[in-house]
Amino acid sequence: MQLAHYIGLLHRAEDALASALREIAEAHADEHDIAHICRMLAGQCEGHVERLAPFAERYREEADEEPERLHSELFRGRRQGGLGLLRDLHDLYLMAAECDVAWTMIGQAAQGARDTELFAVVTACEGETATQLKWLRTRMRAAAPQALVVAE
Amino acid sequence: MNDRIADPWGPRTPYGPSAPGADDAVWPERVDTLLEEGVAEDDVEAWTRAASILHSNGDAMDIAARGGRIVGVRGRADDRVNRGRLGPKDLYGWQANRSADRLTAPLIRKGGELVETDWDTAMERIVAHSKELLSQPGGWGRFGFYTSGQLFSEEYYTLGVIGKAGIGTPHMDGNTRLCTATAAATLKASFGTDGQPGSYTDVDHCDAIALWGHNVAETQTVLWARMLDRRRGPNPPRMLVVDPRRTPAAKEADLHLAVRNGTNQALMNALLHLVIADGRYDERYVREHTIGFERLRTTVADHPPERAAEICGVPESQIREAAELLGTSRRLLSTVLQGFYQSNQATAAGCQVNNLHLIRGMIGRPGAGVLQMNGQPTAQNTRETGADGDLPGLRNWENPDHIRELAELWNVDPMTIPHWAAPTHAMQIFRYAEQGSVKLLWISATNPAVSLPDLPRIRRILAKAGLMVVVQDLYLTETARFADVVLPAATWGEKLGTFTNADRTLHLCDKAVEPPGQARSDLDIFLDYARRMDLRNASGGPLITWHDPESAFEAWKECSRGRPCDQTGITYARLRSEGGIQWPCTDPSEPGAERLYSDGRFNTDPEYCETYGHDLTTGAVDSAEDYRAKEPHGRAFLHAEPYRPGPELTGPQYPLLLTTGRTVYHFHTRTKTGRTPQLREAAPDAWLEISAEDAEELGVIEGDPVWVESERGSVLVRARVSGIRKGVVFMPFHYGYWDHGTAGPDGGRPRAANELTVTSWDPVSKQPHFKVAAVRVTKATQTHGGDIFESDFGTARGGSPVLAGPAAGGTTDVEED
Numbered sequence: 001m002q003l004a005h006y007i008g009l010l011h012r013a014e015d016a017l018a019s020a021l022r023e024i025a026e027a028h029a030d031e032h033d034i035a036h037i038c039r040m041l042a043g044q045c046e047g048h049v050e051r052l053a054p055f056a057e058r059y060r061e062e063a064d065e066e067p068e069r070l071h072s073e074l075f076r077g078r079r080q081g082g083l084g085l086l087r088d089l090h091d092l093y094l095m096a097a098e099c100d101v102a103w104t105m106i107g108q109a110a111q112g113a114r115d116t117e118l119f120a121v122v123t124a125c126e127g128e129t130a131t132q133l134k135w136l137r138t139r140m141r142a143a144a145p146q147a148l149v150v151a152e
Numbered sequence: 153m154n155d156r157i158a159d160p161w162g163p164r165t166p167y168g169p170s171a172p173g174a175d176d177a178v179w180p181e182r183v184d185t186l187l188e189e190g191v192a193e194d195d196v197e198a199w200t201r202a203a204s205i206l207h208s209n210g211d212a213m214d215i216a217a218r219g220g221r222i223v224g225v226r227g228r229a230d231d232r233v234n235r236g237r238l239g240p241k242d243l244y245g246w247q248a249n250r251s252a253d254r255l256t257a258p259l260i261r262k263g264g265e266l267v268e269t270d271w272d273t274a275m276e277r278i279v280a281h282s283k284e285l286l287s288q289p290g291g292w293g294r295f296g297f298y299t300s301g302q303l304f305s306e307e308y309y310t311l312g313v314i315g316k317a318g319i320g321t322p323h324m325d326g327n328t329r330l331c332t333a334t335a336a337a338t339l340k341a342s343f344g345t346d347g348q349p350g351s352y353t354d355v356d357h358c359d360a361i362a363l364w365g366h367n368v369a370e371t372q373t374v375l376w377a378r379m380l381d382r383r384r385g386p387n388p389p390r391m392l393v394v395d396p397r398r399t400p401a402a403k404e405a406d407l408h409l410a411v412r413n414g415t416n417q418a419l420m421n422a423l424l425h426l427v428i429a430d431g432r433y434d435e436r437y438v439r440e441h442t443i444g445f446e447r448l449r450t451t452v453a454d455h456p457p458e459r460a461a462e463i464c465g466v467p468e469s470q471i472r473e474a475a476e477l478l479g480t481s482r483r484l485l486s487t488v489l490q491g492f493y494q495s496n497q498a499t500a501a502g503c504q505v506n507n508l509h510l511i512r513g514m515i516g517r518p519g520a521g522v523l524q525m526n527g528q529p530t531a532q533n534t535r536e537t538g539a540d541g542d543l544p545g546l547r548n549w550e551n552p553d554h555i556r557e558l559a560e561l562w563n564v565d566p567m568t569i570p571h572w573a574a575p576t577h578a579m580q581i582f583r584y585a586e587q588g589s590v591k592l593l594w595i596s597a598t599n600p601a602v603s604l605p606d607l608p609r610i611r612r613i614l615a616k617a618g619l620m621v622v623v624q625d626l627y628l629t630e631t632a633r634f635a636d637v638v639l640p641a642a643t644w645g646e647k648l649g650t651f652t653n654a655d656r657t658l659h660l661c662d663k664a665v666e667p668p669g670q671a672r673s674d675l676d677i678f679l680d681y682a683r684r685m686d687l688r689n690a691s692g693g694p695l696i697t698w699h700d701p702e703s704a705f706e707a708w709k710e711c712s713r714g715r716p717c718d719q720t721g722i723t724y725a726r727l728r729s730e731g732g733i734q735w736p737c738t739d740p741s742e743p744g745a746e747r748l749y750s751d752g753r754f755n756t757d758p759e760y761c762e763t764y765g766h767d768l769t770t771g772a773v774d775s776a777e778d779y780r781a782k783e784p785h786g787r788a789f790l791h792a793e794p795y796r797p798g799p800e801l802t803g804p805q806y807p808l809l810l811t812t813g814r815t816v817y818h819f820h821t822r823t824k825t826g827r828t829p830q831l832r833e834a835a836p837d838a839w840l841e842i843s844a845e846d847a848e849e850l851g852v853i854e855g856d857p858v859w860v861e862s863e864r865g866s867v868l869v870r871a872r873v874s875g876i877r878k879g880v881v882f883m884p885f886h887y888g889y890w891d892h893g894t895a896g897p898d899g900g901r902p903r904a905a906n907e908l909t910v911t912s913w914d915p916v917s918k919q920p921h922f923k924v925a926a927v928r929v930t931k932a933t934q935t936h937g938g939d940i941f942e943s944d945f946g947t948a949r950g951g952s953p954v955l956a957g958p959a960a961g962g963t964t965d966v967e968e969d
Contacts, residue, residue: 031583032911036799037770082587135772142573142580145322150293151589 003109004056004063010102011052017095018045020075024088027078031085034139038092041132048099048125055118074098082147086140093136100129156184156240157834160816161369161377168385169357173482175518177356177385179378183236186243187216187224196223201728203233203651203659205302205644206241206819208332208526209372210653212731213238215246215645215664222246222645222665231731233352233657239373241819244831246645248824249665253627255640256669266628266638271670271680274637278592279684281620282319285591292320292570296581296590299326299539300597301528302820304649304661306704307674308530308539309711310696311596314678316538317562318687318695322570323590325578326540327598327820330920331527333577334493335654336535336542337766337917338502338524342510343788344755345546345716345762346535349509349748350485350521351734352655355379357519360481362392364505365416365491366525369400370816375487376401392477394419395491396811397841397882398875407473410877411464413811414496414924418795420504422460423475425452427508432479437513441752443782444790448507451792463795465877478508483519490527490813495923496798499916500768503791510788516750525654528820532652536717537708541575541918544708545715546762549574550776553759561711563689574773577918578604579911586613594622596674597641599821601630601895602888605909605920606864611896624677629823630888633895641674642667648701649675650727656734656744658719660727675701716748716755749788756784768793771915798924799912802879806862806926808846812885812905813923821886837941838867838887838903841874842929846881850929857932857941862925865907868932870941881929883908885922901941 021042025035075091078084103126110118156162165180187193199214202225212231216224225246229236258274259266285294297315299308308326315324336346343349355361355378369376382388383404393405394416402408411419427433428449438445457475461468478484486509492501506522514520526532538544547554549571559566576584582604584590593614604610614621614634623635632638646667650660667673672680679696687695698704702724712719712735721737722744734744755761764779766772768791782789802809817835818825825831840860842852852858858871860883869883876882883905889896897907905922912921 030586032579033771033913033915036912037915040769040796082589131767131770131772134767134774135770138574138771138773141773142576145290145572146293146584146589149290151587 001059001062001113002064003106003113004059006102006105006109007052007056007059010099010106011049011056013095013099013102014045014048014052016075017092017099018042018049020092020095021045023078024092028085028088034085037135041135044128044132048128051121051125055121082143082151086143086147089136089140089143093133093140096129096132096136100126100133103129156243157817157830160240160373161380162237164384165381166385167356167381168387170386172359172387175357179235179356179381181229181236183227183229184238184243185224185226186238191216191218191223198664199226200645200662200664201228202645202661202664203653203732204239204242205529205651205661206245206824207239207372208529208531208654209233209239209374210529210655210657210659210732211238211242211374212659213242217664220665222249228731233653233655233732234374237374237377240816241825241831244828245819245824247829248827249643249645251627251827254668254671255625255627255638256671258640258670259635259638261636266635271672274639275680275684277637278622278681281592282685286319293323293589294591295319295321296323296585296593297321297539298578298581298593298595298598298600299324299534301326301328301331301526301531301534302597303530303674304647304651304701305533305537305708306649306701307678308534309537309544309708310675310678310682310698310704312538312544313562313696314682314687316543316569317558317564318682318685320568320570322573323576323581323584324539324541325576325581326534327578327600327603328526328528328531328534328540329578329918330603330922331490332493332531332535333541333919334498334502334914334917335488335524335526337499338506340763341499341503341765341789341791341916342506343749344757344760344784346542347546347716347748348523348655349515350523350655351746352378353746354485354519354521355382358389358483358485358521359387359519360390360392360477360484362478362484362486363401363405364394364486364488365493365495366487366489367395367397367399367401367491367813368487368489369404371489371527371814372525373816380404389485390477390481392474396877396880407470407477409464409466409470409474411466412877413809413880414798415464415795416492416495416501417497417504417793418455418460418463419471420501421452421455421795422457422471423478424448424504424507425455426457426472426475427479427511428452430475430479433511434513437752438511441754441787442510442790443784443787444792445511448790448792451794454794484509484512484514485519485521485523487523487525489525491923493917493919494921496921497793497796498914498919500791500793503768507790510790516747516752521747523654527814529653530651532654532656533650536652536712541577543575544711546717547715548762548764550764550773551759562695563691563693564695565690579913579918579920582610582613585616585619588616588618591618592620592622594624595631596624599625599629599631599823599888601634602821602886602904602906605906605922606911607896607904607906608865609911624674625823627823627827627890629821630890630895639677640669640671641677642671646671647673647675650705652735657732658722658727658735659732660724675704753786754788756786756788758784765789766916768916769796798921800910800921800924800926802926806928808927808929809880810860810862810908810925810927811880811882811923812909813882814886815884818884818886821888823890826891835884838869838884838905839872840869840929841872841876841882843876843878843880844873845878846929847871847873850931852929852931859930859932860908860927862908862910862927864910865902867902867904867907869903881927
């Protein structure tokens, strides 16, 4: 069974997203709404990591060795200014999208594995990830015209 | 007349229904008049119709003029809003019009100094800069317009068209963002569009009144007089007040929940929890007229009263008592204001009040009303006409058909009208100015150098090189001192126009006297700018096709046609002969609509609604598809949201929670009320309210000078020991520095509450969190050399909100952990 690999992938992706959110909150502390919401969302991601941990543990025993190139890396550090903010949010979006897709895959697998506990975790968390995506889109849409057309 | 400084509400005229549930109560008339000394009613040469612009109630009055000057005011007995009564600010405030320091000529910055100039020079400087900015790519994005809650519909609408169809900028907002943005956000979120469901006449018919963070006794004294008169008459309503302070309203109430500021959502969830658990909701109304009940039920299930008691710091028994009061009332009137709007989870908590009314079916009938209030007199018409972060006619920026309607009405390319994202809110406009992409900031009739949070930062922005600041005002305000161009404006009584109060009542405000010197009406200034900018429509004709107040009103009426705020049945002539008329009003022979949603059908149709909705935690915008999938079919939305702590919490360094607010003697940065002798003498200086316990711990006694400090700044004020809850301190906001002759403390004594407040806002309404800042208080040993306070406390101690004794019901206060 390969489920462990996807749980591991999501586990790492949520962890990476949480760190990136915290870093961006700090880097763009002058964008007060972004700083506050990013910290709140980081807390959500950390909650996801915590809730996934027992399943990562449980399924690891049944897993083969992890295939290569399953894990991707997006965010490589903060940027400056309005355009930098837009790119940082864009990266966060792609990272959250990775989590979002992984939740869907794991939700499907949890049903296939008849794992109601895991399925309950997916159901509880995937909505938060979907809202994270929606917020990032909203914020990028608000920022893009000024950052791309107006700001020097 | 009695002294209305000492007694702001005046004598009682008790009334009430003849039997519980009867609809026969009529609020008796009481005509309040104030004429300057030596002038009798017979001496008055002309009475001119007006309504108040020093608070949001919309008190109708006549202005008395003699010899070309205003000599007094008289309440209008025939008006539905006030039945002749006037509040202290109405009675005394007009004197500020003739203050000796009115601006009478434009000013322009030369060699660092503001010097007098003529209109041509001042306007040409603005126009030359505007044209240069517009000539570059993205020129629209270099403009920011920040306006007021005190202009007329005709002025807002004209400015809105200039900005949105002429320049094409989304960077337009009003200081209504600071006062009423959450009211609009909750009305849109719950009912589909902005617009108050209820009416002030609900006070006449209700059997319970709940004041949610609304210190109505001080913010709308005439509405409070109506409530007090019901309380003194037959079959009086019960009263619940939620407020951390022991305000006059809290003192009057049957039950006062002195919640810790920032915890309203926790309280609301617990109250809804109990109402639902006890089966005190209207199952049929919920099924037929709402969406989202299951989510609401499961969300509030996690918020039992014992949990809220701990979070809010009030006894569980009081929460149960409140739920009982709300759940057993048959006609509940709720009013909501800044205690909810300027606090943590503002939109979510405001929506919970709407939820309460929806699940109990308490909407659209006499006595069963929700008033999501406004702090300012013309806040509602700002929202209607779109000079703030809304589109005119309560249109939806995400609905292409709504944009097309506007483009056709204005005869412009739809692409000109900025609708690619939500209109830019005030705090973001200032952020763009801070970053340098906004290069012209035009501020009309408001004073952000006192009213925005974190004033040291705002002063840095206004002083920024490369930012042209235009200020249009009556006086050299704190903000005007930063301006590059100052335009002297006419004000209330010196110009003509209409405005809408919180319960959708339009009043006409006529011109009684000429403005001083070269001062011009805001409408004339905007029209002049449009003409000089040569703003054109798609056919090459002038973009602005109107030329005076009445033609502007007619143009605005066309924009309102077919929308919820339809005013096509209202004319200047009707407003002059009938007084206040509520919208919608589409037929010249019909009175306006007293209540909305009487048939339980809401404005949530996807083609009609003003918003497709938001996530209340993050402000994430829902898509049109998300919205359509809900198939609202005219049903209202029940929103649910767990409690989350606010963005700034107390800690060892800053252990006290600061809340700020208005008092009965001042209004909007005291530009007028500070220039009104009676009001100034009543409360000449800011102060800090602190509980007896906290004061004792700090070794502070009544009248001691204290430093109040936050991460942003500090103020030095005198302490008043009051009935506020332990751990919370209060300062009146909007005391600034103009009367010290400066724009800021400048090494003098800092005293503006907003030196302390945090730059942070509600994710949906974008209303700043003025009521949740962490501070520390220390007794001042050095008071800046000698006595630099205006006076001890002013003459009006008796009328102040400072009341002895512990917070009502707070005897078993739950301590913060």
